[in-house]
Amino acid sequence: MSDAATPNPSDSSSLQLGPPKARPGPRGGPKNWVTMGLVLPGLLFFLVMFVWPIAQMLSHAVYSPEVQIALPRTVAAMADWDVTTPPSDAIADALILDLKNADRGDLASAARRLNYEQSGFRAALLKTAREVRRSDGAKGYQALLDADKDWADLARWRVLRSAGSAYTSYYLLTALDLEKRPDGSIGRVPGDRALFVTVILRTLWLSLVVTVICLFLAFPVSYTIASAKPGRQALLMLLILLPFWISLLVRSSAWVILLQDNGLVNTALLKLGIITEPVQLIFNRTGVYIGLVHVLLPFMVLPITNAMRAVPKDYVRAAFSMGASAPRALFQVYLPQIWPGVAAGSLLTFVICVGYYVTPLLIGGNQDQMLSYFIAFYTNQSVNWGLASALSAVLCAIMLLLMGLYALVPRRGGTTAGR
Amino acid sequence: MKYKQVNPMQKWQRLSGLLTLLVLIFLILPIVIIMPLSLSSGSFLSYPMPGFSMRWYEELLTNYKWTKALQNSAIIGISSAVLAMVIGLMAAIGINAMKKGAARAVVMGLFIAPLMTPLIIMAVSLFLFYSKLGLSGKMLGIIIAHAILGTPFVVVSVFAGLQKFDMTLMRAAKSLGASSWYAYRNVMFPILKPAVVSGLLFAFVTSFDEIIIVLFLAGPDHITLPIRLFEGIRDELTPVVISAAMVMVLISVGSMGLIEWVRRRSEAAKEA
Missing domain, CATH: 1.10.3720.10 (MetI-like)
Structure with a gap:
């Protein structure tokens, strides 16, 4: 078996008394695997238990797929929605279908996520979900309005659409007291919400x-x-x-x-x-x-x-x-x-x-x-x-x-x- | 004239000596001044004390919530320090054998990074990670986190020891027919032992003192001494808090004494 810590024979020409400080020259060759064997377990341990968790946590700052997971059809249907007009019945139907089929936990996460951007959204979404689940034949925009009249508010749909993207700048902007305005520009949040x-x-x-x-x-x-x-x-x-x-x-x-x-x-x-x-x-x-x-x-x-x-x-x-x-x-x-x-x-x-x-x-x-x-x-x-x-x-x-x-x-x- | 020119420095030296004394008082007096309170017979943390008694130490050693905390701290501290020692020792020997360059610097940087990472970031990231992994509320999770925290101390300490280690000894052992493992075990390890022990103790004390990660990762059964102390400070400030603090001081200072002793002994051995 070879030994990683021993210098190559080629180094012995520069043999010096006392502790060898710098070992010049490459030390490759068959001994490298021992070095790797010593470092690798710790390296893997650190990568998995230290680097990966931190990287993953930091990714949560921009990666937020809750709405996409809970309401995939709605997100797809809203892709070519013109933000100035009321959403079509097709979009509304997609939402109703999503609300009927969504897993409870997923829906709760999505509702929480939406509520950060517009307070009241969580209650409205969960209430609407209850309503459309109760009545089988609920269809179209009007059905949503019957469940909660605030679906007439276009701002709410815009929030839904922007949150539908898996990636968001919302959290980072909030952490800096900034917000995305309806027109797409970025500005400071009002003083009472700045923290x-x-x-x-x-x-x-x-x-x-x-x-x-x-x-x-x-x-x-x-x-x-x-x-x-x-x-x-x-x-x-x-x-x-x-x-x-x-x-x-x-x-x-x-x-x-x-x-x-x-x-x-x-x-x-x-x-x-x-x-x-x-x-x-x-x-x-x-x-x-x-x-x-x-x-x-x-x-x-x-x-x-x-x-x-x-x-x-x-x-x-x-x-x-x-x-x-x-x-x-x-x-x-x-x-x-x-x-x-x-x-x-x-x-x-x-x-x-x-x-x-x-x-x-x-x-x-x-x-x-x-x-x-x-x-x-x-x-x-x-x-x-x-x-x-x-x-x-x-x-x-x-x-x-x-x-x-x-x-x-x-x-x-x-x-x-x-x- | 010359006399006057030397004078300013003396003045500064005296002033800085005085300030040093004040700073030392600031650093040490608060800790010293609360120590006797652990022997108070009263229930309040104030002077004058009504009398002396061992009742708070008795409570500490008999009350389940304190004994359990002490036990948890000991288990977590020892396991994580041993884990850190194994990882750190291997890593340090490996890094030392790597050729100098970017790869070596990155690996070294990674093993030292936990020292520089805010604990809250480690705590929150592991909290999220463990909840997916099913490790939350388990002691193993805390031990792993503390092992990561302790590894840099072992790496730094062993790496420094290796810089002083004369690699020709290994070659000598080999030339006399020793196997690689034999040379490691009987030549390198005995010489590295002081460095390993001091790294191990540093890792232990770090774990023993650590609170933020435990706050986030511990289930109700894994309350450690710092957490009990933390709750004690916030809720019921009685002398039992100070007696618990005294136990922690004793263990920390004891470890420090041990490190110093190991260091002195190895230096003495080198001179002999």
């Missing part, structure tokens, strides 16, 4: 504020760690990383106990006479900021500390000795050198923050919930998987954009070799 742009902006703003706070807190901490003696560095690092190891829930519960109205902080402030009545510190934005900074600070401290370790102390001292002012030494000498670490830490913190769910849920108020909360809400409570998927797609897009930015950050050898 998600606020949520997206709130998510970004919250993450930005948390990142900036973390940055300002991490700076002195990293500086102190980087300039401490090695033994002390290890201890400080351990202390910074300690909360990292303690469950998110434990930390959230700690903040609830400390910050609630009759919590330790408020009690202490009251006793000291600084305040006369409890200050709301939790279940609002303040609480979310405190909780998230507490969780995310280590992600900021680590890369910045690594960057600072790689900067020789003499540089700043030299700047001072040549008469640079403190700000000038900071901005022109120190910051440019640690910039990769600062950028990496900030993006990492931001990216992780954007996807947070539990902390805002436990210590935030209604007005502090981020995108994740709404994805969960539309999956669990309101069972609108299309919208949940569209919001997930927005979240994924934000993440990918940020990671693209992350990939652009210049990385010097020094930042990682400093360890």
